[in-house]
Structure formats: structure tokens, C-alpha cells
Amino acid sequence: MKTKTIKLHVWRQSGPNDAGRFETYTAENVTEHMSFLEMLDDLNEKLIADGKDPIAFDHDCREGICGMCSMVINGYAHGPDERTTTCQIHMRHVFDRGWDEVWIEPWRATSFPIRKDLIVDRTALDKIIQAGGYISIRTGSARDANEAPIPKPIADRAFDAATCIGCGACVAACPNASASLFTAAKVGHLALLPQGQAERMSRVKSMVATMDELGFGGCTNHGECEKACPKGISIDFIASMNRDLLKSLVVDRGDAEAPDEGA
Amino acid sequence: MELKSHEPTGPIEQRWTEHKAHSKLVAPHNRRKHTVIVVGSGLAGGAAAATMGELGYKVKCFCYQDSPRRAHSIAAQGGINAAKNYQNDGDSVFRLFYDTVKGGDFRARESNVYRLAELSTAIIDQAVAQGVPFAREYGGLLANRSFGGAQVSRTFYARGQTGQQLLLGAYSALERQIAAGSVKMYPRTEMLDLIVYEGRARGIVTRDMVTGKIEAHVADVVVLATGGYGNVFYLSTNAKGCNTTATWRAHRKGALFANPCYTQIHPTCIPRSGETQSKLTLMSESLRNDGRVWVPRKPEDCDKDPKSIPEKDRYYFLEERYPAFGNLVPRDVASRNAMYVCENDHLGVGPKIPGEPRRGVYLDFADAISRLGKHTVVERYGNLFEMYERITGDDPVETPMKIYPATHYTMGGLWVDYNLESTIPGLFVGGEANFSDHGANRLGASALMQGLADGYFVLPFSVGNYLGELRTPPALEEDDAVCKDAVREVKARLTKLIEAPAAKHGPDHFHRLLGNIIWKYCGMSRSRDGLKDALKQIPELREQFYREVKVVPNKDETLNQTLERASRVADFFELGELMCLDALTREESCGGHFRTEHQVDGEAKRDDEKFQHAAAWEWSGDASKPVRHEEQLTFEYVKPTMRSYK
Numbered sequence: 044m045k046t047k048t049i050k051l052h053v054w055r056q057s058g059p060n061d062a063g064r065f066e067t068y069t070a071e072n073v074t075e076h077m078s079f080l081e082m083l084d085d086l087n088e089k090l091i092a093d094g095k096d097p098i099a100f101d102h103d104c105r106e107g108i109c110g111m112c113s114m115v116i117n118g119y120a121h122g123p124d125e126r127t128t129t130c131q132i133h134m135r136h137v138f139d140r141g142w143d144e145v146w147i148e149p150w151r152a153t154s155f156p157i158r159k160d161l162i163v164d165r166t167a168l169d170k171i172i173q174a175g176g177y178i179s180i181r182t183g184s185a186r187d188a189n190e191a192p193i194p195k196p197i198a199d200r201a202f203d204a205a206t207c208i209g210c211g212a213c214v215a216a217c218p219n220a221s222a223s224l225f226t227a228a229k230v231g232h233l234a235l236l237p238q239g240q241a242e243r244m245s246r247v248k249s250m251v252a253t254m255d256e257l258g259f260g261g262c263t264n265h266g267e268c269e270k271a272c273p274k275g276i277s278i279d280f281i282a283s284m285n286r287d288l289l290k291s292l293v294v295d296r297g298d299a300e301a302p303d304e305g306a
Numbered sequence: 307m308e309l310k311s312h313e314p315t316g317p318i319e320q321r322w323t324e325h326k327a328h329s330k331l332v333a334p335h336n337r338r339k340h341t342v343i344v345v346g347s348g349l350a351g352g353a354a355a356a357t358m359g360e361l362g363y364k365v366k367c368f369c370y371q372d373s374p375r376r377a378h379s380i381a382a383q384g385g386i387n388a389a390k391n392y393q394n395d396g397d398s399v400f401r402l403f404y405d406t407v408k409g410g411d412f413r414a415r416e417s418n419v420y421r422l423a424e425l426s427t428a429i430i431d432q433a434v435a436q437g438v439p440f441a442r443e444y445g446g447l448l449a450n451r452s453f454g455g456a457q458v459s460r461t462f463y464a465r466g467q468t469g470q471q472l473l474l475g476a477y478s479a480l481e482r483q484i485a486a487g488s489v490k491m492y493p494r495t496e497m498l499d500l501i502v503y504e505g506r507a508r509g510i511v512t513r514d515m516v517t518g519k520i521e522a523h524v525a526d527v528v529v530l531a532t533g534g535y536g537n538v539f540y541l542s543t544n545a546k547g548c549n550t551t552a553t554w555r556a557h558r559k560g561a562l563f564a565n566p567c568y569t570q571i572h573p574t575c576i577p578r579s580g581e582t583q584s585k586l587t588l589m590s591e592s593l594r595n596d597g598r599v600w601v602p603r604k605p606e607d608c609d610k611d612p613k614s615i616p617e618k619d620r621y622y623f624l625e626e627r628y629p630a631f632g633n634l635v636p637r638d639v640a641s642r643n644a645m646y647v648c649e650n651d652h653l654g655v656g657p658k659i660p661g662e663p664r665r666g667v668y669l670d671f672a673d674a675i676s677r678l679g680k681h682t683v684v685e686r687y688g689n690l691f692e693m694y695e696r697i698t699g700d701d702p703v704e705t706p707m708k709i710y711p712a713t714h715y716t717m718g719g720l721w722v723d724y725n726l727e728s729t730i731p732g733l734f735v736g737g738e739a740n741f742s743d744h745g746a747n748r749l750g751a752s753a754l755m756q757g758l759a760d761g762y763f764v765l766p767f768s769v770g771n772y773l774g775e776l777r778t779p780p781a782l783e784e785d786d787a788v789c790k791d792a793v794r795e796v797k798a799r800l801t802k803l804i805e806a807p808a809a810k811h812g813p814d815h816f817h818r819l820l821g822n823i824i825w826k827y828c829g830m831s832r833s834r835d836g837l838k839d840a841l842k843q844i845p846e847l848r849e850q851f852y853r854e855v856k857v858v859p860n861k862d863e864t865l866n867q868t869l870e871r872a873s874r875v876a877d878f879f880e881l882g883e884l885m886c887l888d889a890l891t892r893e894e895s896c897g898g899h900f901r902t903e904h905q906v907d908g909e910a911k912r913d914d915e916k917f918q919h920a921a922a923w924e925w926s927g928d929a930s931k932p933v934r935h936e937e938q939l940t941f942e943y944v945k946p947t948m949r950s951y952k
Contacts, residue, residue, distance in 0.1 A: 080584065091811075091812035092856065104380065107379050108467070159865045168373070170480065177481060182479070189390075200448075202439040209376075219805075235435050
């Protein structure tokens, strides 16, 4: 079993108003089987034993699905491996890259204020969903689930968008700190399904407007978001969203004019 | 105390309908006068909060994560059962009910389980209408699969992410109500106590996990949907933040805790790799449909490359011991047998960890690949293979997977009646947090079903019935004495942790030690002597914890993740002790509870004469001396038989 010593430069910031700075730590006896977060757990236990403030970071499921973990590692949101969340990075991958020194930072975006160290506030993403990222269906009023067949390719495509875990890596990776991929994933998921048609035009307009109001930047097609997305969501969804947005602005006669073709 | 289930009588298929027809309602203009607190935003909590908001109640919903979308329901992979009979293979509400009662080893309440099966179909309709992208066939209709050895295909699924998609459906409904102003969301807020006033649940004490502020929230009803207590084992497939604090604090305020010893160990998890491991990862049980489980017959082969071991030296222990079900035996049976071959026969192939037997067995896809072709097998399990390779560095197509059981789900929980009301009036409990529907063992694809049945359909209705009867509860404000006292108590509890006299180790150190005790003595196999030993060790370790736990930073009014963990571990200590006591008292084997003294040919031996009841424990003020109550279970529709998979 391979064991290494890793030098860590970690962003420390006591609260939103503190300037923040990098502090350097040495993680000893790091084994190839440890996950990246377990390396930090181990370091934190030692910091606690020494009476020093442990590094605050978000994490929960540690299976790559809850979207809670969020670290920029050597400049990459969720590290350099594709389709991987921070919690799914194992030290074996870090060893393979030959890294002995790692820089860890929080998501950086005006719309994600830093709470402490590596923890940021992502409630702005919930607010974008509140602006229309749903189908208005009252509990108990649904018709039989098999009454509306959905062609498999459409359902599969909707699924590709629906896999978004809302982690915010797309925002962290974007030079404009845009939430376009996040917003487009929800817009695309619902716009593809027959259930989502009634609110399709009002949804895209409201969600994009809210994204802008919350201070996220616009999309200028860098494509960094797609690369950073742990679920591999395609920027094609941003193009589809923009097309719907344009239609909604030109038509602007309410939902009755919703285009009926799939995106 | 007499435990009244309040279940309706009459023909079982009429009970829920009749019950609804004769319950109290709250008129729309009166609903907005009632405040309802929902703790937890997973399938049960999120669905309940959204539905009650929609009905017009003033809802306050709390979760410890930074967004309600991250509740641990999100991690469920496999699927959700529903008696739709879309496959025309003979499924029905009765059959789903029957399978669930039998699967629970005859330790669940029939009326509740029937209602669950009945509501299952409406859940699928609801989810599809919300845009949940379930798997579909080429004709565009919904696809189903058979799951966990069921004889019918009644499981709906969404790739390996069914929990995620269902939760995002409930979350979207919740966000819609938040936007409408009917639900106020409190993320990063943890419930640390329950407020009981004049015998009724009337509020909670919370800690804001960003500022550390501790405050009271008052309501007319409190709903707990805070999940299970699997993290008492330290290592489990639960998210790191899952904890028992909300349910345990309610228990200390008078809610009975039922069947805490019923815990489920899932057979297909990735084995532990070392001492610093922080959690275990589940691989979907669907892998057992095509994978064959084996270990080497000779201990000296355990180190060898598995591919070099000839067929005759491989021990396919499930296929040999259970010819009828083979690799598809239920979870508890598969798990226990994996443990036997590793711990008793020393044939384990898991990683070497100092001072432990090697824990791990092979799950081999070589036969499936030669029968179906690599393409088909990868298409079926590709995402799981990828996940496995990422964690272990091995490709399951090239070399057999290694798996070992891990704690996954807890069937026990707060005791509730048919209305999901606990023994504290006005305190309702849904989802994994209650004890109600799975008996001693939960079947695959049933957790999502129960969470959503409770959340969308049972809790909103039961809360209405309660408020319809109560009408106006006595006035209570956040600055009344009872609330201020509760806040003060919570602060004192946290101060005690921060000011431990001989502070030495962080809370994880003690959590790991506690987990080892529970896993060893109250895990897959339990014995009288072992449990007695555990009951001696836990209080000793708890004392040491209160003496030596170190919390840094040493203040509560700030973001303090060490304090959050210390407070949760403190409650796990008391719950862990109750688990062992419950397991010791239940002198039988049933479902996930296996007592070595009670077996026939290695199979669980129930004692229906003495233990056909739910054991519900009452807090007495002393963690080591709770009072045991019983709710007798009757079986009118499914006659108890011995489960046999041979």
C-alpha cells in the first residue's frame, strides 16, 4: 500500500467579512485508499487534538450524489478528474498525477458568499428553482402515469439534464460565474417532457431573469462548466435554453403560444 | 401505558377509505391560522411540507443541509415499488401488502402495510406528473424490473438514481410552495430539542449552523421526518450528517422508541479499506441478479489472484446453501452468510486491516459476461462498475468485485399509531424515522415508497384530522417560559460538551469506538453474552466521552462543525445502549435481528408466542433503565409462516 506526505495550502477565512488567506499544512501517512475528504478528516482530527480550528468544509453523502461537497483543487472545481465530485476523489488518483502539493479553495462567485473557510452559501441556486423549476401539479391530482407515453429518446435526453446535483461547480468553473448550465439543465429537463409544456415559456423567462438578478454572469460559451460538471451535463442544453428564451421574448403572448416541438 | 394503534377495523381493503371518510377536516380559511413544523426535507419531510403548504397551512421546514435537495433520500439507487401491474404479471395491492408483511418477518402492523401498498400507485402518478424521468420502454411506457428476488416486476426506476429523481420531484414541489410563501425554509438549521406544552408537541429548539444562534420555534403541530439512526455504527451507507438527535430528543420528551434493534445490513457494499475510512458505499442490490457470490474453499487461496483459482476450489456459498434462491436470497440472509464465511471460516478476501479478519467476498460477473456478452453486462451495470473502479481501482469486468455487508437502513424508530402520531399528541413521525411499515426487515425498493406515501398522502391528512379535532390550541409564544427553558437546556447541553474537563480527542474518535461496539455486538449476529458486554462497555465509554471530548473552536455561537458532531455522538451513545437492550430483551430471531441462541439450522427462529409484538421503550430519566411497553400485533390476512429460501 502506497503512503505519502502531502503539502496542503488551504483557504482559511473566518467569515464573510474576513479577507481570507492560504495556510499551509502537512498531511502525513496519506494512503492510496483514502478519499480526499478522509485526508482532510484526518488532518482535522489532528488540528482538534492540538486545539487548532479545524478546516470547515461542506460534505454529506460522500457518494457523489447529494451535491454538498465543493472544493476547487489545484484550480479545478471538484479536481481535474472528469465526472467526479470532490468526495469521490481518492488519493490514488492524486498520487497518479504525481501531486505532492495541493491548493484547496472554495467555490468563488459573487452569488456564493463564503461562510467559513471552504463553505459557501448556495441558496441562490434554490432561488432560481423557485422562479419556475417545477411543474405545477397539486398532490393527488395526477392522472395515471402511463396515460402519456414519452418516446424513449426524449425521456433519456430529459434524464441527462435531470441528473444535475446542484453542486454549483459550473458556476465555480465559469470565468463569468454564470449559472447557465445549472439553469439550462432544469429548463431542458422540463421542456423536453409533455408534462412541462404548459409552463415552458414562462418558466424559461422567469428562471433566466432570476439568475441575472441574483448576480450570476452571462454565458459566453467557454465550456468550462461542462468540463467541471460531475454529471457530464452538456452545454447543448444552454443552446436549447437560449432558443426557448428567444422564442418566449419574441412571442410574448403567454403560454398559449408555446412551441410544440421537442427541444 | 397502553399503546393504542387507532387502526380502523373492517375489511382491510376498506380501512383507509373509511378512515378518511370519517375523519375531521380543517376548512381552507382556517388552515392558514395553523403553523406546522416539518423537520427534515427528504422524501417524507419534503413531500409533507410541500403538500401541507399547498393545502394552505403555514409551514416551517428545517434541514441541516444547505439546501432541502440534499437530504439523504437522494442517495437511494435501486427503485420504488408500486402495485401498478403494468407488466400484467399478476401483481396487485394485496400481493405487495403480502410480500411486505412476510418480508418484514411478521413484525409490522397489517393495516399500515396495506395502506402503504394501496398508496403506492398514486405515488408513481404523482412523480410522473412532476416530471420525474423514470425509465421507459421503446414504446414510451414506463419500464419495470423485478427487485430483490420479488416474483413480479413492480419496481420503477430511474437509472441508478431513483432516490435522486424522486427527491428532486418533491423538492421542486417544495420550492414552488416556498416561492408561493406558504412554506418558509430553514436550511443549515438543526433541531436540538422538542418543546412540549400542556402535554402536546408545540415546537422545537433549533441551532442555526452558520451563526450558532439557538432559538425556539412554536407551532400547532410538529412533524419529524429526520431519517434513520444507521450512523450509530459510525460506518454505514448513510450520509455523514445523518443522526438520531431529533428522534432521540423527542424520545426523551416522551415519545416511545420502538424496535431499535431492527437494523438492516445491506449485503452489497464496498469493503472497508483501512482505519481512516469515513463511510461505506453501497452498490445496488441489482448486481446480485447477474453476479455470483463466492470465496475460496481454502484459506491459503485468499491471497491469490481470484482468476487463478480453479472452479472446484471456489465456494459458491449462497448457491450451495440456498439452491432455490441462490444469490438472490433476502438481504439479511445474504449478509449473515458473508459474515460467517469471513469471521468463522476465515475465507474472507477483503483488505487486510490490522487485528481484524479479512472481510469481503467476491461478486463475480465472469459467467454473466460469457453468457450475455460484455456489452450487455456493462449496459446493465456500467454506472455501478464505474463507481466501484473509482473507489477501489479495480475493473469488475476484468477481476471479480469484492463486497461486504454494511449498515444501510433502520426499521426501528419512534412508535406511531395508524395516523403516524407518536405517543406525544401533536408529534407526527414519517419515513425512516418511524417504526411502522417494515417490521423486522425492509424489502428492496420499499423505503422510497414509504417515505412518499407518508409525505404526500398520510401526514397531510393526519395533521388535518388532528387539527380538526383540536381546533385552537392554547396560546404559546417563543418568549414564554417553557420555550425559554428549553433554549436554556440546549445551551447547557452544548456548554457541557465544549467544557469537557479533560478534553483530549475530537468527537469522531469516540464515535468510531462506539460504532465498533455496536457493530461487534449488535450487528448482523447478536448473542446474550455479547449484548451484556456491550451494555457494560457503552456507559463506560459514554462517561469517557463526556470527560474527554474536545470541541474546537470552544464556543457555540459560531459555525462549528466539531460541536455539531459532538452533540450528535452524545445522542448516539444513549440510542446505542437502547438498541443493545432491545436486542437482549427480544429473545428470538426475526428479520434483521439475529440472535445466535435462537436458530434452526442457521436460520432465524421466531417466537410468535412471546414476541409477536412491537417493543416500545419509554424514557425514564436514566439512559440505562428505560421502561418497555408492548403493542400486540395481530395477523388476520397474512398467516405467519417461517421464511424459507432453501
